[in-house]
Amino acid sequence: MSQSEDFDDMNVGGYNGDRMDLAQTNGKPPPPELPPEKLPYPKSVFFIIGNEFCERFSYYGMRTILVLYLNEHLNFSENQSTIIYHVFVMLCYFTPVLGGIMADSWLGKFKTILYVSLVYALGNIVLSGSSIDSFGDQNTHIWLAVVGLILIGCGTGGIKPCVSSFGGDQFVVPQQEKQLQKFFSVFYFSINAGSVISCFLTPMLRADVSCLGDDKCYPLAFGVPAVLMCLSVVIFVCGSGGYRMKKPEGNIVMEVVKCTGHAIMKKVQTQKMCKREHWLDYADDIYPRKLINDTKIFMRLMLLFAPTIVFWALYEQQGSRWTFQANRMDGNFYGFIVQPDQMQTVNPVLCLIFIPLFEGIIYPVLAKLHLVRSPLQKLCWGGMLAALSYVVAGALQMKIEEADPIVPSGSISQLRLYNTFNCPIGVESAELKINHVVDPLNTYQFLDLPGGTTSSLTASVQNCTTDVGMTGTSTISLLEGEISSYLLAPDGKNIDIDLLTLRGKKEVEKSEKAQAKVKIIYGGSGAFEVTLSGEESVTFNVSNHQSELYEMDNNKWYDVEVNGNKIGERIYLYPGGVYTIMILDSMTDFRLLQITTPNNLNLMWQIPQYVIITAAEIMFSITGLEFSFTQAPTSMKSVISSFWLLTDSFGNVIVLVVAGSHIVQNQAYEMFLFAAMMAIVMVIFIFLAMNYKYTEVNEDGDVVDEVETSKM
Incomplete structure (x- = not known):
């Protein structure tokens, strides 16, 4: 029974709601009514508000970077990452029903919040651990992430229906109605404050901090929300001495479910014997x-x-x-x-x-x-x-x-030629109906060629004072639905048309991780190293005219070094761009070729x-x-x-x-x-x-x- 009900039941001095019996006051007028008791503001709610701020920071911080973590770190595709993300969110909004039933019918709000928060914090720790490369192989990381997300989904959903109502339980209504309204205003402000700060800060921890040998720091980005969730549990427990706790009184959700189920069952059993105006009326024998x-x-x-x-x-x-x-x-x-x-x-x-x-x-x-x-x-x-x-x-x-780049599909093929000469090179192929001049130290791509074919290609120096008369002929093969790349390079007094082993759509397709993609090509012979040196350095091993294709951190400046010696000017790599660095014969300069336009919107x-x-x-x-x-x-x-x-x-x-x-x-x-x-x-x-x-x-x-x- 609440304090207000205690006061209503008191009938001191013959008080009858409207007047006091004058016989009991010796004929004197009744004394003035006592002002309502002013209850102290429940200081325990500040622990609840602090708990909610930390929990919301943890949840939204983790959730903000989740889909990119699945895509970039666990190597799921965009579609797979989207599916996993929405399964997780679905779990977060399904489990509140279970949390409400647990609180109202069994443990009470305080114990439910405490126990489920511990599960929640454990999930954050496990998820953070899944992002540390040294913790096992890729499959281990995936399973740790799945376990962590399940624990977080059950945790955040389990406490979602309990925290705000538990805060409301700390007030005596109607005496503290105004204080209760102010509490909910501050409570929801703490939710928005936690989400805004974490949505802004956590991506910076992910992208702008390097750790454990990686240019992105997911362990820190997940670790900070994990620390905040652990802190929220500590804050919540610190206020336990001052909380008003109500015993579980049963959950109306279960009553509605049971009433509905009983009505359906009775309707099926008795609808031929008696008709009711509404199908729920069949439950009136019990409810x-x-x-x-x-x-x-x-x-x-x-x-x-x-x-x-x-x-x-x-x-x-x-x-x-x-x-x-x-x-x-x-x-x-x-x-x-x-x-x-x-x-x-x-x-x-x-x-x-x-x-x-x-x-x-x-x-x-x-x-x-x-x-x-x-x-x-x-x-x-x-x-x-x-x-x-x-x-x-x-x-x-x-x-x-x-x-987006145009990529071949079906029986269509594409041909890309790299001209490593400092002269224009004319290329011809009667079978492929090609007659084009490739600019010096540049590249050109032929689209919509028939795939699955083998054709002859002739190259010759055009309008140049050097390398006059150099020509070369080679047989090229084009695969269906693929891009074939060939290098035009000097071979004595001839032009060598060499097939680059890196072929396919990856050469032009943008990185799913929004990074820049870079490879090195060289018209000469021999093997050497090229290093792109910046905040993070990447070394390319060049042999047989080319290197592997690497994904680089974008929106950064890099120096180009050949065997440790800086050459040319610094380069800036934009997100989504695909680049080829063509090292010149002298190895003292290079050309940066943009194969695919970077993200420009x-x-x-x-x-x-x-x-x-x-x-x-x-x-x-x-x-x-x-x-x-x-x-x-x-x-x-x-x-x-x-x-x-x-x-x-x-x-x-x-x-x-x-x-x-x-x-x-x-x-x-x-x-x-x-x-x-x-x-x-x-x-x-x-x-x-x-x-x-x-x-x-x-x-x-x-x-x-x-x-x-x-x-x-």
């Missing part, structure tokens, strides 16, 4: 009428909010597809390099700006224009904005793909789609949660909280189906597909909303009336 009626309202709300699932499918891809999109863009912003995963910071920052902006300006203006006058209208506009954000993202993706072009998806989040997500709470009876609010988190989980399932089934191969078209899905679902939502019956809930949380239809 109270209030629970049945409240469950009906809950079911009606859930039908209305089914489109939320598709919204979350779009929203959650900020951490996967949108991050990979950013990985194919140029992050140089006035000299400051923005990491692709840092773009996820834009959403929480915009949320902090947009919430007061929408409430104070945008909603009142839209209401005056008769565009947005009800929560259901906000939801419609929010869903359409989400679809629009993917139209914008798809258009940007198409622009990015314009810079600036990362800031992603901001419009982030602005639109954040506006959609404000109008759709926040309004949806608020609307469902105002429309539901008090007894159903925790059920709605659980379902709201489950819709996010189901949204990730949609992404898994689309990504895993390869319905659409082109990434831009996949984004347009999601936009179309959202638009179609919102048309269905408009129909449901127009036929939705509003409910009116009294102060006790009971439904007192229903409006026939909303008409939006």
